[in-house]
Amino acid sequence: HRTGIIEAVLAEGKTPEDVVKIAKAQSDASGRVLITRIGEKHRTALESYFKPDEIEWGIHSTTAVVHNGTPIKKTGGVVAVITAGTADIDVAEEAKMTASEMGCETIAIYDVGVAGLHRLVNEVAILKNKKPDSIVVAAGREGTLPTVVSGLVDVPVVGLPVSTGYGAGAKGEAALLAMLQSCSVVSVVNIDAGFVAGAFAARIANQVAEARNKASKK
Amino acid sequence: HRTGIIEAVLAEGKTPEDVVKIAKAQSDASGRVLITRIGEKHRTALESYFKPDEIEWGIHSTTAVVHNGTPIKKTGGVVAVITAGTADIDVAEEAKMTASEMGCETIAIYDVGVAGLHRLVNEVAILKNKKPDSIVVAAGREGTLPTVVSGLVDVPVVGLPVSTGYGAGAKGEAALLAMLQSCSVVSVVNIDAGFVAGAFAARIANQVAEARNKASKK
Amino acid sequence: HRTGIIEAVLAEGKTPEDVVKIAKAQSDASGRVLITRIGEKHRTALESYFKPDEIEWGIHSTTAVVHNGTPIKKTGGVVAVITAGTADIDVAEEAKMTASEMGCETIAIYDVGVAGLHRLVNEVAILKNKKPDSIVVAAGREGTLPTVVSGLVDVPVVGLPVSTGYGAGAKGEAALLAMLQSCSVVSVVNIDAGFVAGAFAARIANQVAEARNKASKK
Amino acid sequence: HRTGIIEAVLAEGKTPEDVVKIAKAQSDASGRVLITRIGEKHRTALESYFKPDEIEWGIHSTTAVVHNGTPIKKTGGVVAVITAGTADIDVAEEAKMTASEMGCETIAIYDVGVAGLHRLVNEVAILKNKKPDSIVVAAGREGTLPTVVSGLVDVPVVGLPVSTGYGAGAKGEAALLAMLQSCSVVSVVNIDAGFVAGAFAARIANQVAEARNKASKK
Amino acid sequence: HRTGIIEAVLAEGKTPEDVVKIAKAQSDASGRVLITRIGEKHRTALESYFKPDEIEWGIHSTTAVVHNGTPIKKTGGVVAVITAGTADIDVAEEAKMTASEMGCETIAIYDVGVAGLHRLVNEVAILKNKKPDSIVVAAGREGTLPTVVSGLVDVPVVGLPVSTGYGAGAKGEAALLAMLQSCSVVSVVNIDAGFVAGAFAARIANQVAEARNKASKK
Amino acid sequence: HRTGIIEAVLAEGKTPEDVVKIAKAQSDASGRVLITRIGEKHRTALESYFKPDEIEWGIHSTTAVVHNGTPIKKTGGVVAVITAGTADIDVAEEAKMTASEMGCETIAIYDVGVAGLHRLVNEVAILKNKKPDSIVVAAGREGTLPTVVSGLVDVPVVGLPVSTGYGAGAKGEAALLAMLQSCSVVSVVNIDAGFVAGAFAARIANQVAEARNKASKK
Amino acid sequence: HRTGIIEAVLAEGKTPEDVVKIAKAQSDASGRVLITRIGEKHRTALESYFKPDEIEWGIHSTTAVVHNGTPIKKTGGVVAVITAGTADIDVAEEAKMTASEMGCETIAIYDVGVAGLHRLVNEVAILKNKKPDSIVVAAGREGTLPTVVSGLVDVPVVGLPVSTGYGAGAKGEAALLAMLQSCSVVSVVNIDAGFVAGAFAARIANQVAEARNKASKK
Amino acid sequence: HRTGIIEAVLAEGKTPEDVVKIAKAQSDASGRVLITRIGEKHRTALESYFKPDEIEWGIHSTTAVVHNGTPIKKTGGVVAVITAGTADIDVAEEAKMTASEMGCETIAIYDVGVAGLHRLVNEVAILKNKKPDSIVVAAGREGTLPTVVSGLVDVPVVGLPVSTGYGAGAKGEAALLAMLQSCSVVSVVNIDAGFVAGAFAARIANQVAEARNKASKK
Ligand SMILES: Nc1ncnc2c1ncn2[C@@H]1O[C@H](COP(=O)(O)O)[C@@H](O)[C@H]1O
Ligand SMILES: Nc1ncnc2c1ncn2[C@@H]1O[C@H](COP(=O)(O)O)[C@@H](O)[C@H]1O
Ligand SMILES: Nc1ncnc2c1ncn2[C@@H]1O[C@H](COP(=O)(O)O)[C@@H](O)[C@H]1O
C-alpha cells in the first residue's frame, strides 16, 4: 500500500460469513490479512473454515492473522507494547500484531503497573537496552502509565487508552483525557484503537529502520 | 462548631466591603477567621483595613486568616499537603491553612512531580518518617500524583484536583476523573476544593490525635 | 500488603472459571479473598466449587469472601455503612465487607432515608453512641444523604454514589455531582466504588485504632 | 394577558437605554412592569430616569418593578419562597417579585439550610401555619433543600436551581440534576429561572385562590 | 401519607417475585397499590398471581394498580394528560394512573401533535371547557408540545419529557432541554418520570379541589 | 466562485485594521464584500475608513457589505428569513445579507413567535403567496419555530439555532438539539451560523431560479 | 400530503405484528408505504405476510416499500446519495428510498472515500454531468466527505452523519460535529436520519423540477 | 535533558515580571529558552527587557525564544508543519519553534486547505520531495486536513486540533474528535498543544536522523 499502512478487516459489525469471505479473498490476494475486534461468532466461523496453520491468534483471540504461508516482509523496525494489567491485553495485542504485520519486530511487556513503581522502573531500564524505535503504552482506568514511561525514555511514546473502568470517566474516558493532559510528551490515539496505535508506531519504526538500513548498506 | 469543622468566608462573589465586614465580625466573635478564594480587590481591602499582624497570608495571598491575637487550639493532628508544581500552590495553601485552623500541624511538600520519579520516591520516604495522620495530594492536568503517593503509604490520601490545563479535560476535569478512576485507594474532593480537602484531612487527623492523646493521658 | 489495602478479585469481565481459579489460588495463599461485582454465572460457579462454609456471601450475593478457615485479623477499627434504600444495598455490602476484611468491626444501617427526617436524626444519634471511626454513606438518585449525615457527626464521612435512577443525572451522575458540591465536608469515591469507599474508611479506622491500641497497651 | 402570565423585561443583553425606554412604555401602557436580570449599568440608567417612588427594587437590586402608581390587583393567592443561603437571594427575589406582580401575597424565608436541620424543620412548621398555596425552593451547589422541604409539606414545591458553586457540577448543574432525581415529588425550572418559578407558583396559587374566592362569595 | 403523595412500587430492577410480594403486602395493607415501569416478566408474574378483577392495567400494561376492591377516595381534583403520539403513551399512562390513585378525575388526550396545528388548537379549546386544575403534557423528540399548550391555557402545565428519538439529543434529552428553555411558563420533571408528573399535578389539583369543596360546603 | 458561494470576511478574531484592509482589498477586487460577526471596534474602524455610501449595514450593525458601487448580480432566487424575536435578529441579518449578496431577493419576517400561534399561521399564509424558494428559520431558546413552519409549507426549511438563553441547554444547545430531533422535515446549520444558513438557502433558490429562467427564456 | 412529505412507518420500537398491520393499512389506503429502521423480526414478519412483488427492499433490508402495485408519481427531481464505505449503506438506502418515494430519480454512489482522493474527484466529476438537483452525503467516523464534496459542486449538499466508530466521538458524534463545523457550505440532519435527509433533498429537487417542468410546458 | 525534550516556559497564567525573570534565568543557564502562549502584557515586558537580537519571535508573536547568542545544536531531523488557514498559525508556530529548538530543520506550509483540493495535492507532492521525517498538521473547525494528508504520505502525521470555530463542536472539539475518528492513521495531541505536537514530531525526526547520521559516519 502506497502509504505503508496495511489493510485490516474490522470484524465488528460484519456477519461471520462476511468476515470469512473477506479474509479468504484478501489472504489469497496479498498472502496475509489482519482481522481485528473479533467476537465469539466470528472466531468460531474462522476456526471452522481455515486450517490451524492458516491462522495466528493474538492472546484472548480477538485479533488474528489469516495467511496462506506467505511470510511477513521484515523491515528491521522495533516496536514495544507495554501495558499495566490483564484487562488491557486485547487492545495491546491488536497494536502488537498490526506492527508485526507491518514488518516490525515487536516486544510485549504486559505486566507492569504504576502500583509497583520499582518494578516498572526496572522493566523500562531493561527495555531501553533493547532499543525500541517507538513504544505503544496501553492503559485503562486513570491512564497513568504512558506519562510515567515517556518520562523515562527518549523514543516516541504513543498513548493507547483502553475502555476499562466503571462510574465517572469509565470506558477509557479518564484515560484518554489524562493522556491528552499528560505532563510528559505523548501523542494519543482513540480509546481501544490498537490498530491505529500499532500502525502509527510501525510507521515511525519503519522510518528509523530505513535510515538504519541505508547505513548498513554502505 | 458541633461537627468540628471551622467556618470560613468564601470571598469570591462577595464585595470587598462585605468580606472585610464579615471578617471583622467573625474574628471579633471567634478570635480567628479563615478567608478563601481572595481576589485582587478583596486583598487590597483586607490589607488596608486590618493591621499586618492581624492577617496571615497564604503563599500567593489567595487564602488568609484574620485574627485578633487568639491562637489556634492545637489538636496534635498532623496533615501533609503535597503538590507537583507551582500552579497547584494556591489550592494547596487553602487546604493547608484550613487544616491548620482546625488545630493540625501541617507539612507542605510543594515541589515533587511524577516527572522526577526518583525524587518523588525519596520525598515520600522522608514524609513517612514524619508520620502524618492524613495526606492531601493536589494535582492538575492529568492528576497522576495521588495515585502514585497512595501506592507508597498506608495513611488516607485525599485527592485534590486543580483547575489547570487547556483543551480537552482542561480545568481539572481530567485530574478529577483520573482520581475517581485511580487504581490506588484515594478519596476525592471537587476541583479546587482546598477547603473541603483540608477540613476532611483534619477531621481524620483530629480523630487519630484524640485517640493518641487519650493514650498519653493514661 | 505494604499499604494496608487488601487485594480483591473483580469478577465482572472475567469468566466464571477464571474467578473460581483465582479465588482458589488466593485463598490458598493468603487464607481469605474478597470477590466483588459477582454476576449470576460467577455465583453458580463459586457455589458449585466451594463448600458452603468456605464462602461468606453479602446480602444479594454480589460480593463474597472465599476462605480456608483463616480468621480475619481484627484491628479494633470501627466503620459504619449507611444507606437510604434497598437499591443501594449491593454497593454498601461491597464497602462493608471490604472494611471487614481489612480488620474493622462494621455497623450497617440500611434503612434510613432523607424522606423520613425524624427517623434519620434518631438513627444517627444512636450511631454516634457506637463511636464509629469513619462512616461510608451510600446514596443514589439525588445523593442527599451524605450531606445530611456529615452535618450531624464529627467523624469523616465518605460519600459513595450509587448507579440508580433514570433520565437526566441517572446512574449515579446526579449523586456524584451533588456529593462533590456538598455544603457539608465529605470526600467522595466513584459511582458504585464500594471497594474503594470501604478500603478508604478502613484505612482511617485502622489509623485511629492503632493510636487507641497504643494507649491501652501503656 | 390571556394566559394569566405577566410580561417582564429581560434586561440582560439589552442596552441601558433600551431597558429604560421599554420600561417607560410598558409602565405607561399597563401601569406596572417587571424588569429582571438587571446589571450595574441598567440600574444606574433606571435610577437616573425614574423617580424613587416609581421603582421598587428587590434585595441586591437585580430585579425591579417600574410603575406609575397603579397598584397590583390582588388575587388572594399565597406563594412562599425559601432559600438556604445568601447566594440564592437574587434569583429568589426574581421569583418572589414575579409572584407578587401576578397578584399573590408572598412569604420569603431566606435563611434556612440543610446544615441546620433542626432550625429548618421549625421554619417549615411555622410556614405551614401560614398556609401557602405553593412553595418555590431555591438552592445552589448540591440542591438538597427542595427534596427535604417537599417531604415535609403537602403543597406543590417548585425546585429552582441556582448557578452557584465551582468545579464539577458547578453553576447549578448538580442542583438541577439533583432536583430532577429527587426522591420527593418536586417539579423543576431551569437554572436561575426565577421568573418561571415565580410565575408557575403564582399560576397554582391563583387557581387555588379563585376556588377559595368562589367559596367565600357564596 | 402525610404529604399526600401515594407510595408506588417501582418494578424495574426488582425480581418478578419481589414485585408480586410487595404488591400483595401493600394492597392488603392499604387496599390499593400502584406499580410502575413493569416489564414483560413482571407482567406475567402479576397476571398469574392476581385475579383479573384485582388488577387494573394502563394501556400497554407498563403501569398497573393492584387492589383488594377498596375504591379510590375521590378528591374532586381534575388532571388532564396530553400527548402528541403513540410513543409517549406508556409514560402518560403512568402519570394519569398516579393522579387517579391520588383521587383525581383524569382526562386523557393522546392524539394531538404540533404537526396538526389546527386540530391541536381545537382539542385544547375543548379541554378548557372541561376545566382541568392542572395539565401534564408528555412529549418526546423535540418536546414542543408543552410550550404550545401552556401558551393557550391559564392553568399550570407540567412538562414530561419522554425518552424517544435517536441521534443527538435522543432519549428525551432534547425534549428536556427544550422544556427547560421554553418561552412559555412550564415546570418540568425528569425524562420518563410519569409518576412524579402525575403526583405533582395531583397535588395541585387536590389543593384547588379542597378550596372548591370548602366553598360548596358552605 | 466555482461553487457559487461568495467569500466573506469573518471579523471576529481579526484586528480592526486587518478587517478594514481585507475589506478594501476584496471590494476593490470583486466590487463587493460581505463582513460578518462585526464587533464594536471593527464597526468604528469600518465607519471611519469607508464613506457612508460604500457600506450597507444590517440591523444592529453586526453584518455589513462594503462595495465600490458594483451592484449585486440578481439571480431571481427568493429566500425568506423568519425569526421569533428580537434576540435572533443579528444572526438572521447575517443569513439574509448572505443570500442577498448571492443574488437572491430576500423577505424578512422578524416578529412572529410560537406564543402567538394565530398570528404565526397568518404570517406564514401571507409568505406562501410570495412564493419563496427556500426559508431560513432562526430560533433560540427551545427552537420550536422551524418545526412549526416546516409543517405549514412545502419548500425547504433550514433551521438556524441562535445562541440565546441561560441555564441548561443555553446558548443555542437546546435549539440545535430540538431542530435535529424535529418531527417536521428540516435541515440544520450550526448555532449562530447565519452565513451558512443564508448561503445554503441561496444555493437552493439559485438552483430553482436557474430552472425558472430557462423556462422564461424559451 | 399538504407539505409534500410522505408518511413513513418507523419499525423500530413497534412489534412485528403492528408493523405489518400498519403497512397493510397504509398501502391499501395510499398505494405505497415506506418502512424504515427494520429489524430482524420485522423483516421476517413482513416477508411472510406480503408477497415478494408487494415489497421492494433496500440493500441490507433495513428499509422497504410495501405497495399494491400503485406506481410512484415521478416529479422529475434528481437526488444523488453518496457514501464513503459499506458501513454507511443502510442509512444511505433510507435516504435514497425516501427521495424515490417522493417522486425523484435517485443516483447512488456508494464506494468513494476520502482515502482515495483521485477516485473521489473523478466520481464527483461524473456525477456533475448527471446534473443532480441536490446531494445527500452520508459519512461516519470523522465525517469528512460532505465537506470535500460540497467544495466541488454548486448544488445543495445535505450532510448525513452515520453512527459508526468506537471510542471518543463514536456513533456519529464526531461526524455530526465535523459537519456542523464544516468549512464548506452544508446543512445537516441528525445522526442516522436518512429519512429526513432524503425528504429534505427531495423537497429541494421537487422545487427545481417544478420550475423546470413549467419551462418545458411553455 | 535526559528524555531529549526541551524545557519551555508557559507564559499564560504567569505575571509578565515572572516570565521575564524565568526567561532570563533559563537563557543564562542553558543559552536558549522557549516561551509559549505569550499574551499582550508578557510581550511588552519581554520586548522592554531583552534586546532585539536576544529574542526570536514566531509569527503573531505568541511564541518566542530568548537566547544569549548560543546557537541551536542541529540534529539533522526534518519536521514539516502544515496548516489550512490563518487562524491556525499561532499554534502551528508553537509546534514549529519547539521542533526547531530541539534541533530540527522545519518546513512550514501555512496556506493549504481542503477547500482547494488540487492545490493541496500539489503542495503535498512538493513536500514529499523535501523528505520530512514527520509532519504536524494543525486544523481547526472540522479538522479534516490531517486525515487527507496522512492518506497521501508514508511518514508519521501528528494531528494538532486548533481551538477555532463557534457553536456545537467549537473551540477545537470537533477537530479533536474528527482526528481521533480519522480513517487515516494519525496520532493526536490535545487542542492547541503546539508544544507537545512539535516535541513529539521532533522526537521522531531526531530518532530517524540519528540512524541516518550513523549511516553517514560509516
Ligand atoms: N480495529 C480497527 N480500528 C480502526 N480502524 C480499523 C480497525 N481495523 C481495521 N480498521 C481500518 O478499517 C479498514 C477496513 O474497514 P472495513 O472495510 O470496514 O473492514 C482497514 O483498512 C483499516 O484502515
Ligand atoms: N473555598 C471554599 N470552598 C467551599 N466551601 C467553602 C469555601 N470557603 C468557605 N466555604 C464554606 O462556605 C461557608 C461560608 O459561605 P459564605 O457564608 O458564603 O461565606 C463556610 O462556612 C464553608 O462551609
Ligand atoms: N416510576 C417511578 N419514578 C420515580 N419514582 C418512583 C416511580 N415509581 C415509584 N417511585 C417512587 O419510589 C418509591 C418506591 O420505591 P421502591 O421502594 O424502590 O419501590 C415510591 O414510593 C415512589 O416514591
Ligand SMILES: Nc1ncnc2c1ncn2[C@@H]1O[C@H](COP(=O)(O)O)[C@@H](O)[C@H]1O
Ligand atoms: N460568520 C461566518 N460563519 C462561518 N463561516 C464564515 C462566516 N463568515 C465568513 N465565513 C467563512 O470563512 C471564510 C473567510 O474566513 P477568513 O479568511 O478567516 O475571513 C469565508 O469565505 C467563509 O467561507
Ligand SMILES: [Mg+2]
Ligand atoms: Mg492505568
Ligand SMILES: [Mg+2]
Ligand atoms: Mg499532575
Ligand SMILES: [Mg+2]
Ligand atoms: Mg439519595
Ligand SMILES: [Mg+2]
Ligand atoms: Mg443547597
Ligand SMILES: [Mg+2]
Ligand atoms: Mg414532541
Ligand SMILES: [Mg+2]
Ligand atoms: Mg424559539
Ligand SMILES: [Mg+2]
Ligand atoms: Mg467518513
Ligand SMILES: [Mg+2]
Ligand atoms: Mg480544518
